[in-house]
Amino acid sequence: MTSLQRRVSVCCMTAALTVTGCMTHMVRLQPVRVAFQRGDLTEADRLIGGELEKQSGEEDLLLLDRAMVSLADGRPAEAERMLRRVRDSFDHLEQESPVENAWSMLSDDEAKAYHGEDYEKVLLRAMLALANLVQDGDDAEAYSLQVADKQRSIVAAAARPDGTNPKAAYQQVALAPYLRGLIREETHRDYDDAARNFQLVVDWQPDFQAGRGHLARALAGSHSRRGHGVVHIFALVGHGPFKAEVEEMPTSTSLLIADQILSTQVGTTLPPTIAPIKVPRIVSAPGAAGSVQVAVGDWAAGQTETITDISQMALRQQEAVLPYCLARAVARRAVKKGTIYGFKQGLGMQDGLPSLALDAAGIAWEATENADTRCWSLLPDRIQVMRLELPVGSHTLLLRPLDRQGRPLGQPVPQSVTLADGRNTYLLVQATENGLVGRPLTNSP
Numbered sequence: 174m175t176s177l178q179r180r181v182s183v184c185c186m187t188a189a190l191t192v193t194g195c196m197t198h199m200v201r202l203q204p205v206r207v208a209f210q211r212g213d214l215t216e217a218d219r220l221i222g223g224e225l226e227k228q229s230g231e232e233d234l235l236l237l238d239r240a241m242v243s244l245a246d247g248r249p250a251e252a253e254r255m256l257r258r259v260r261d262s263f264d265h266l267e268q269e270s271p272v273e274n275a276w277s278m279l280s281d282d283e284a285k286a287y288h289g290e291d292y293e294k295v296l297l298r299a300m301l302a303l304a305n306l307v308q309d310g311d312d313a314e315a316y317s318l319q320v321a322d323k324q325r326s327i328v329a330a331a332a333r334p335d336g337t338n339p340k341a342a343y344q345q346v347a348l349a350p351y352l353r354g355l356i357r358e359e360t361h362r363d364y365d366d367a368a369r370n371f372q373l374v375v376d377w378q379p380d381f382q383a384g385r386g387h388l389a390r391a392l393a394g395s396h397s398r399r400g401h402g403v404v405h406i407f408a409l410v411g412h413g414p415f416k417a418e419v420e421e422m423p424t425s426t427s428l429l430i431a432d433q434i435l436s437t438q439v440g441t442t443l444p445p446t447i448a449p450i451k452v453p454r455i456v457s458a459p460g461a462a463g464s465v466q467v468a469v470g471d472w473a474a475g476q477t478e479t480i481t482d483i484s485q486m487a488l489r490q491q492e493a494v495l496p497y498c499l500a501r502a503v504a505r506r507a508v509k510k511g512t513i514y515g516f517k518q519g520l521g522m523q524d525g526l527p528s529l530a531l532d533a534a535g536i537a538w539e540a541t542e543n544a545d546t547r548c549w550s551l552l553p554d555r556i557q558v559m560r561l562e563l564p565v566g567s568h569t570l571l572l573r574p575l576d577r578q579g580r581p582l583g584q585p586v587p588q589s590v591t592l593a594d595g596r597n598t599y600l601l602v603q604a605t606e607n608g609l610v611g612r613p614l615t616n617s618p
Contacts, residue, residue: 198231198547199415205238206550210412210460210605214246217551233259234287234547237297241551244304245603245611253304260297263288287547291327291340291494292487295320296552299348299481303407306352306599307614314356320349339493347378348481348556354387355405358396359597367391374480381480383560397562402592404561404570404617406467408477409603411459411554414487418544419454421499450502453544455491457484459554461606463577467559467570468585476575477557484554502544553603567591572613574604583608590617 201224208217221239225232240255266288289297302316324346331340354370357363368391375384390396397403464476491498561570573585586609590598598617603610 197418197544198234199417199550200546202238202550206412206415209238209242209245209551209610211607212605212610214242214611218242218246231287231547233262233289234549237293237549238551240300240304241603244300244601244614247612247614249304249307249601249614253301253308256297256301256304260294260301263294263297287545290487290490290548291324291343292483292490293549293552294327295324295346296481296483296549298323299346299556302349302352303601306407307601307616310356310599310616314353317349317352317356320346339497340490342489342493344486344489345373345377346481346486347374347381347384348558350374350377351387351480351558354391355597358391359595361396361595364391364394378480381478383478383558387560396595400565400594401562402565402594402596402598404563404568404590404592404598404600406465406477406559406561406570406572407599407601408465408557408559409553409555409601410464410477410479410557410574411462411605413459413549413552413554414455414457414484415550416453416544416546416548417456418451418546421450421452450499451544452495452498452502453546455484455487457488457554459484461576462554462574462582462604463579464557464575465559465602465604465609466573466575466581466585467561468573469561469563469568469570474561474570475559477559479555479557481556482554483552483556563592565592565594570600572602572609574606574608576606582606586613588613588615590615592617 205217205220205224208214208220218239221235221242225235225239236255236259240252240259243249243252243255266286288294298316298319302313302320305311305313305316324343328338328340328343332338350370350373354367354374357370358367368388371384371388371391374381375388378384464478466476467474568590570588570590571585572588574582576582582604586602588600590600592598599615600617601614
């Protein structure tokens with residue numbers, strides 16, 4: 174072996190051994206999640222600001238979390254501006270980048286600009302609708318339409334030439350037609366449109382008990398009794414899903430897909446031996462909060478009911494695309510092994526210390542991979558709703574989180590609302606087992 178060959182192999186080994194995997198996104202953001210869940214919005218915002226100053230390339234995700242903090246802190250207009258900015262950024266980043274794809278095969282998926290998981294892209298628009306509702310509500314219906322449009326486009330884009338579509342069975346988000354139904358019936362004219370949307374709610378979320386009541390009311394052409402208005406309570410309940418790094422053994426399906434990826438991108442086939450690989454897994458840890466109880470004076474009016482289970486939505490979507498996630502990791506491992514092998518062949522190495530050094534470098538190179546655990550960490554576990562019809566005038570609602578067994582969590586929080594005849598009023602709260610996070614938001618004067 175020449176001195177040049179020796180220097181090259183030693184440099185390769187040294188570089189691989191000195192590159193260590195970075196701390197994952199969720200590990201870094203865990204203090205933010207903890208602060209938010211205990212209701213310390215000042216600390217959560219400070220921590221997010223510190224991460225933004227590092228210019229880590231995760232600005233979009235950090236802005237999503239900051240938007241949730243702003244929403245809980247009574248600043249819906251600020252939250253809406255951040256959510257719109259990220260929505261537009263994600264839409265732009267969805268365009269394929271051959272350079273990023275190639276680089277991610279030599280490093281890991283964190284080398285690619287993050288443009289959101291499918292459920293995050295859809296729920297981003299849902300959060301925009303809620304943030305707008307507790308302001309003037311002028312754009313809430315448009316945002317709710319975007320929820321369904323985005324989901325349709327995601328599913329359509331996943332269609333494969335052989336006619337299969339791993340995303341065809343994605344769960345529909347019943348919150349979107351629910352919002353449109355509320356807005357349409359408030360016109361006191363468009364009851365047919367309201368009924369069509371409430372029918373979708375019933376079809377998409379059959380275990381939502383209030384759905385049939387909404388549908389029956391719209392079919393009867395009624396918004397509320399004369400001299401009454403309606404307050405719609407929206408509750409963001411519990412701790413949302415997050416990603417953790419796990420090791421998985423490739424399945425036969427993922428190996429087949431990986432072989433197709435390699436054949437397309439680098440014109441080679443999959444090596445016969447593949448070790449366990451690191452992939453992100455959705456974790457559901459919703460916490461103890463179950464719902465929010467609403468009382469008016471001594472009258473326990475009821476409690477919020479789930480219309481969109483975010484954690485279940487995320488888990489189902491992951492199962493649909495997991496073979497493709499595994500396949501990318503397998504293909505990446507094969508590319509790295511092939512690169513080391515090709516390097517050794519090009520330098521004429523057979524056996525001996527330099528060859529072993531390059532093998533060690535290859536192992537270290539593979540060890541630097543991180544599963545992509547980037548995610549919107551401050552999403553709730555569930556979006557819940559409740560409709561309450563009351564006489565026109567001012568009322569004080571008492572809001573208290575309940576656990577999953579219906580036991581109180583924390584102290585009740587009073588919130589004044591003023592109802593107008595035949596009109597909707599909207600109220601938004603966020604709740605964990607530590608009580609309400611921040612303060613309620615309402616469009617009530």
